[in-house]
Amino acid sequence: MDYNSHWMSKVVEMAMNSILNPDDIKKALDVFKAVDSFDHKRFFEMVGLKVKSADDVKKAFHILDADNSGFIEEEELKCVLKHFATDGRDLTDKETKAFLQAADKDGDGKIGAE
Ligand SMILES: [Ca+2]
Numbered sequence: 001m002d003y004n005s006h007w008m009s010k011v012v013e014m015a016m017n018s019i020l021n022p023d024d025i026k027k028a029l030d031v032f033k034a035v036d037s038f039d040h041k042r043f044f045e046m047v048g049l050k051v052k053s054a055d056d057v058k059k060a061f062h063i064l065d066a067d068n069s070g071f072i073e074e075e076e077l078k079c080v081l082k083h084f085a086t087d088g089r090d091l092t093d094k095e096t097k098a099f100l101q102a103a104d105k106d107g108d109g110k111i112g113a114e
Contacts, residue, residue, distance in 0.1 A: 007087045015063050016084050019056050020047050025084045032081075038095040040102065047084065061113050071110040074100055 018026070028046035032038045039053030044050050049060060060067070064083050066076050078096045092097065103111045 006086075009082060012063055012083050013086050016060065019052065019059055020049065020084070022085075024048050025099075029081060029085055029088050033089070036092055036094055038081075038091055038099070040099045058113065071112055072103075073085075073110045077111070 024047050028043050031046065032043060049057060052060070061072070064072050064076060064080055068082075072080075074096055077099055078091050078093075079088075080091060080099075082090070100109070100111070106112070
């Protein structure tokens with residue numbers, strides 16, 4: 001990892017930690033450490049995002065939308081855990097697709113902010 005991308009991921013991690021409890025994030029990442037074990041509903045529940053205000057959820061969405069396109073695309077979804085903690089793993093293709101399918105309500109291959 002080069003210096004700049006490391007610095008960026010630290011900034012992202014800090015932004016996420018300002019919304020969510022770092023201990024909860026750590027616990028949730030631990031639960032889904034095994035390949036193909038990721039369950040986004042349980043994950044968001046564990047990190048406390050489910051009980052956050054619409055404003056905080058929107059903030060989190062914008063952190064995950066790394067290129068500010070207004071959507072979370074497959075590529076961004078794949079490294080979604082890295083946005084919660086720098087040592088989060090990449091999702092597998094299977095996990096990414098399952099997550100995308102569950103969250104992509106209009107079937108355009110990306111997740112909108114609504
Ligand atoms: Ca995007």
